[in-house]
Amino acid sequence: MSGIKLMNRTDTKFVATEKQLHTFLLAVQGKYFIQNINGKRIASYHTTYFDTDDYQMYNMHHCGRVTREKIRVRTYLDSNDTFFEIKNKNNHGRTKKKRISIQGHDSVMDELGNIVPFMAKHAWYTIEEITPVIENWFNRITLVNYDKTERLTIDFNLKFHHLKSDRHEKLDHVAIIELKRDGNVPSPALEILREVRIKRSGFSKYCIGSALTQHTLRRNNFKERLIMISKIENKL
Numbered sequence: 001m002s003g004i005k006l007m008n009r010t011d012t013k014f015v016a017t018e019k020q021l022h023t024f025l026l027a028v029q030g031k032y033f034i035q036n037i038n039g040k041r042i043a044s045y046h047t048t049y050f051d052t053d054d055y056q057m058y059n060m061h062h063c064g065r066v067t068r069e070k071i072r073v074r075t076y077l078d079s080n081d082t083f084f085e086i087k088n089k090n091n092h093g094r095t096k097k098k099r100i101s102i103q104g105h106d107s108v109m110d111e112l113g114n115i116v117p118f119m120a121k122h123a124w125y126t127i128e129e130i131t132p133v134i135e136n137w138f139n140r141i142t143l144v145n146y147d148k149t150e151r152l153t154i155d156f157n158l159k160f161h162h163l164k165s166d167r168h169e170k171l172d173h174v175a176i177i178e179l180k181r182d183g184n185v186p187s188p189a190l191e192i193l194r195e196v197r198i199k200r201s202g203f204s205k206y207c208i209g210s211a212l213t214q215h216t217l218r219r220n221n222f223k224e225r226l227i228m229i230s231k232i233e234n235k236l
Contacts, residue, residue, distance in 0.1 A: 010093055010094055010095070010180075010181055010182075011095050011178055011179070011180055012178070012179040012181075012200060013176060013177070013178045013179075013200070013201060013202055013203045014176070014177040014178075014179070014193055014198045014199060014200055014201060015174060015175070015176060015177075015198075015199070015201040015203055015225075015228065015229075015232075016174075016175045016176075016177055016198045017173060017174070017175070017232050018173050018175065020175075020196055020197065020198050021154065021156070021175040021177075023196045024177070024192060024193065024196050024198060025141075025154075027192045027195070027196065028143065028152075028188070028189060028192055031145065031146065031188045031189075031192075032143040032144060032145055032146070032152065032188070032189075033143065033144045033145075033146070034141065034142070034143055034144075035141075035142035035143070035144070037078060037079070038078070040078060041141060042139050042140070042141055043076065043077075043078055043139065043140045043141075043142070044076075044077040044078055044137070044138075044139055044140075045074060045075070045076060045077060045137065045138055045139075045140060046074070046075045046077055046105060046135065046136075046137050047072050047073065047074045047075075047135065047136050047137075047205070048072060048073045048105065048132050048134070048135040048163075049070065049071070049072045049132070049133055049134050049135075049136075049206045049210075050071040050072065050073075050130040050131060050132055050133060051071075051130060051131070051133045052125065052129055052130055052131075053131065055133070055210075055217060057069060057070055057071070057206075058133075058206070058207055058210055058217060059218065061204055061206075061207050062207065062217075062218055062219075062221050062222065063221070064221065066089070066090075066091045066093075067088075067089060067090055067091050068088075068089050069086065069087065069088050069089075069123065069124050069125075070086075070087045070204075070206055071085070071086055071087075071119075071123060071125065071130060072084075072085050072087075072206070073085070073102070073105055073108060075104070075105045080104075081101070082101070082102050082103065082104050082105055082107075083099040083100065083101055083102065084099060084100050084102050084108065084111075084115055084118065085097060085098070085099040086098045086099070086118075086119070086122045086123050088122075098118075098122045100114060100115070100118050102114070102115070108127075112127060115127060132163050133162070133163060133164065133210065134160060134161065134162045134163060134206065134209050134210050134213065134214075135160070135161050135163065136158060136159060136160045136161070136205055136209050137157075137158075137159045138155045138156065138157055138158045138159070138205070139155070139156055139157045140153055140154065140155050140156075141153070141154040142154075143189075145187070145188055145189075147185075149181065149182060149185040150179060150180060150181040150182075150185060150187055150189075151179075151180045151181075152177060152178070152179055152180070152189055153177070153178045153180070154175055154176070154177050154178075155175065155176040155178070155205070156174070156175040156176070157170075157171075157172070158170065158171040158174065158176075158205065158209070159171075160209035160212060160213050161213070162209075162210065162213035162214045164214065165213055165214045165215075165216075167212075167213040167214065168213070169209070169212040169213050171229065171233060172233065173232050173233050173234070174229055174232050174233065176203050176205070177193070177198065201225060201228070202225070203225065207222065208222065208225060208226070208229070211226060212226070
């Protein structure tokens with residue numbers, strides 16, 4: 001994995017049902033490596049996203065702004081490694097991620113000596129302008145093609161908790177597949193995704209989770225995706 005971090009990459013996301021995911025995983029056998037950490041092929045994550053009081057980062061995404069930023073703390077629960085991360089998407093569709101290691105998920109205020117200069121170099125905001133907004137938990141399967149030019153992440157069992165509304169939501173039957181490549185290199189997965197009718201669909205865990213748990217936010221531009229999710233979850 002150290003050779004395929006893809007910190008500067010293009011991302012393409014797809015939303016799948018449980019049945020579609022099962023079919024897809026059977027079809028990619030023999031074409032991808034699967035990440036295995038201490039005998040575990042399914043990893044667990046905990047993430048907290050930050051935003052301004054008026055939700056500037058959420059609203060930029062909702063309004064379709066191409067250049068945008070997200071700031072988060074992510075803990076890899078199986079190893080307990082935690083990172084403070086800044087993700088920037090530019091107008092060419094490329095995502096650049098910068099991160100620094102921190103002691104733990106709740107240690108941001110204790111490590112401002114490292115975080116403040118890190119944000120000054122890479123972020124649009126200062127630490128005083130943002131607060132924790134929403135946290136999520138999910139499981140992930142990671143696949144890597146044999147040429148090691150792309151990574152597929154498959155996220156499922158998503159759970160959300162909005163820290164301001166105190167609302168909880170979970171998605172038991174939705175899987176998010178994300179294809180991460182260094183440019184437009186050939187991908188064995190794309191044809192398989194088409195064959196099993198898994199459609200491309202933008203899905204930000206931060207934005208969709210926020211729209212599900214904080215109903216004062218604007219949601220019109222996410223309405224189609226929210227309806228699709230509700231149908232998969234049998235809530236409509």
